[in-house]
Amino acid sequence: MLVRNAPTPFHQQVWKATKLIPRGKVATYSTIAQMVGRPGSARAVGNALNKNPYAPLVPCHRIVRSDGTVGGFASGSEKKTNMLHSEGVKVMNGKIVGLENYLYKK
């Protein structure tokens, strides 16, 4: 069947790693990929967050790209930008200002 009614361990790790990000901090897809033990597969991370059944539970809006761009989000990148502002993260034109300042690393 290949149709997984249950999420894979990889997904679980992605959501867990995302929830580990403290408020006011952000992380890149690559960072999350390394946290889950799948470096170089940042695509799978983005896909997992997009399909994550715990959308309000997982702060997927804290996940940004390596260059600091918010990228694309399911609920609308503009809304995410607003949420990031509420957390104290400076975002300008869909891009994190001082990404390294807010970048969360393991």
Next chain:
DNA sequence: ACGGTGACGCTCA
């Protein structure tokens, strides 16, 4: 400095 392509894991139809 810039642009385009390859590549990984997972999901959808």
Next chain:
DNA sequence: TTGAGCGCCACCG
């Protein structure tokens, strides 16, 4: 079941 796409990143020319 198989084939193709995705919220990407890194490398190469």
